[in-house]
Amino acid sequence: MSRPVIDHTHSDELKSWVESANGHKDFPIQNLPFGVFSVKGDAPRIGVAIGDYVLDVKAAVTVGLLAGHDADVLTSDTLNAYMDMSPAKRLALRHILSALLSDEANKDKVQPLLVAASDVSMHLPARIGDYTDFYVGIHHAMNVGALFRPDNPLLPNYKHVPIGYHGRASSIRVSGTPVVRPNGQTKAPTADTPSFGPSKRMDYELEIGVWIGQGNALGQPIAIDDAMNHVAGFCLLNDWSARDFQAWEYQPLGPFLAKNFMSTISAWVITTEAMAPFFTAPKPRPEGDPKPLPYIWSDADQAGGALSIDLKVSISSEEMRKAGTPAAQLSEGPTSNMYWTVAQIVTHHASNGCNLNAGDLLGSGTISAPERSGFGSLLEITSGGANPVEIPGGTRTFAEDGDQISLSACAKADGYVSIGFGPCEGTILPAPALVG
Incomplete structure (x- = not known):
């Protein structure tokens, strides 16, 4: 590796x-x-x-x-x-x-x-030609799967193949850019027909972004032991999500308007070279999990292909900011909860000959911990809105207008100076007025 x-x-x-x-x-x-x-x-x-x-x-x-x-x-x-x-x-x-x-x-x-x-x-650090969002946070996959498929939360392909989908590069914005609440279609369980209007279930997703460095030619895959030579650096990524849109539209092709209205990234590219001390061995796969196919398996990657980064999310309502109340932490957890390594997702992405280009962005997908204190989205923290979370001056099931969501990250390793990623923040603005 x-x-x-x-x-x-x-x-x-x-x-x-x-x-x-x-x-x-x-x-x-x-x-x-x-x-x-x-x-x-x-x-x-x-x-x-x-x-x-x-x-x-x-x-x-x-x-x-x-x-x-x-x-x-x-x-x-x-x-x-x-x-x-x-x-x-x-x-x-x-x-x-x-x-x-x-x-x-x-x-x-x-x-x-x-x-x-x-x-x-x-x-924005780069002109982002393409953006792909993966789903490597196994605890997020389990938590969300349990909400929608209690008897079968994790689909059978998850432990064999890094799951991903192509997102919208044009709506990625740098930290500090306001987030306009989107309008879209939803359908209440008791309704006969869908309706159109502002999302009522606005959520964040805590992710790591991977910046592609040198690309590969169309038709030429990337070997897993060469994958990190194609990574230029890392950032924080908040893939904003309208959960009510997502529930209505995601079958059969996956998320669309629920995701593409905006994603926020931190402004600084934490270079692969700077991250050298913070690569570590991935968590051992649970007993009984299948060994991945040879093209995405490397003993060297398993010895040191994971990232040692502590991730946090906080929320600050408009009322909290006016009162000078500090932001309230929503969650904290490590990137060791990624089921697939960076090398594995890069290799898999190019395995069919897809050409990656310098400045492409890959998202890890929501990174969650096994326990509620480390959940990477409000969907998980509030059990789909059933259990509101307390913040100073009120509660939240999903994010409200005026809320500022802030992600932060700190790479840590014994014997080395910790490094941070800088802010990844966005404040939610009301949805535009409907016309027609």
């Missing part, structure tokens, strides 16, 4: 001359995530987060600090070309950025290129 290597850039002794980076919960020097930012409406450009600042990569290229690296790649207004770089080139770039931001000798040259993070606007 070809995974990124742990090297000096991950050392817990490494410090930055950017003081706010040392001990930063998300962006210490061990992270160095890439994103696309602008300041006061100027042109979007590539940046690297360091503490409470963003290094203007285009400016660094202009003054010659990144000589030897592809200038056209680093001065672009998206990360597609960066993602298409070989892992070796991305690693070399990480090394020079780490040196620029850790060696005091570079401070006078680099400090003028830093922009306060509070002054920047973030943009």
